[in-house]
């Protein structure tokens with residue numbers, strides 16, 4: 001398969017550095033996922049120059065008995081299209097809480113979540129679910145494949161939920177499984193696959209419906225080092241090729257060099273780590 005390297009002439013950075021894995025992309029039209037006759041859901045974002053994710057003063061407070069516990073305090077953030085960001089923080093810092101708010105699974109106590117031009121905070125639960133099915137993909141630590149469905153059926157599921165016709169979902173699922181190297185396992189059930197293989201299926205499933213945004217919660221947490229790195233490479237290759245925005249919540253420092261942005265949650269606030277190449281001015 002043809003692989004080309006983009007040469008932008010910009011100074012080196014995590015986004016454009018000479019060895020950055022995300023700069024290695026498939027040539028135009030060569031990505032196998034593009035070869036299936038998949039038609040994306042109609043509601044794409046209208047303005048490509050606006051941030052994909054915009055969080056304004058997001059606060060989340062949980063009620064614990066008689067007490068309130070504020071996990072996120074006025075968190076604001078913008079993620080551009082195609083950004084690969086990593087979200088770090090100690091256990092209990094609120095990483096999963098933030099992913100749940102961004103995806104509309106949960107609602108903030110106050111503040112606003114906007115994805116493209118859709119204000120999720122103003123939507124009903126049904127509307128948020130519909131939006132999520134069409135525009136968001138998930139990768140979880142424990143893979144979360146459905147054990148009673150075959151590998152192929154797992155990958156087809158988000159397409160079917162998005163209302164795609166059976167023929168298109170079949171072709172698309174086959175192309176995605178081919179892309180993650182598991183086309184020959186389509187008819188098996190997930191429990192016959194290793195952890196790394198299950199996570200590759202989960203990556204295929206997360207990207208099958210061409211979401212605008214992929215949220216990954218500790219995607220390498222249940223994998224050994226080499227398998228985790230292989231899954232990260234696969235995920236980052238796929239999102240860069242499709243210009244998908246990726247946010248990975250993790251404790252794994254190995255994810256950091258791959259990311260465009262490194263965000264830390266601490267004490268309910270979000271801080272961005274500024275890479276050394278900017279502070280040193282080189």
Ligand SMILES: Nc1ncnc2c1ncn2[C@@H]1O[C@H](COP(=O)(O)OP(=O)(O)OP(=O)(O)O)[C@@H](O)[C@H]1O
Nearest residue numbers: 062063064071089090091092093094095096097098
């Ligand atoms: N539904 C809930 N009700 C009450 N408290 C909650 C709820 N969900 C999360 N919490 C609390 O919010 C805090 C943040 O939890 P969260 O799962 O977001 O942290 P995390 O950074 O993802 O942690 P980990 O790295 O261990 O997965 C924790 O103290 C947790 O107990």
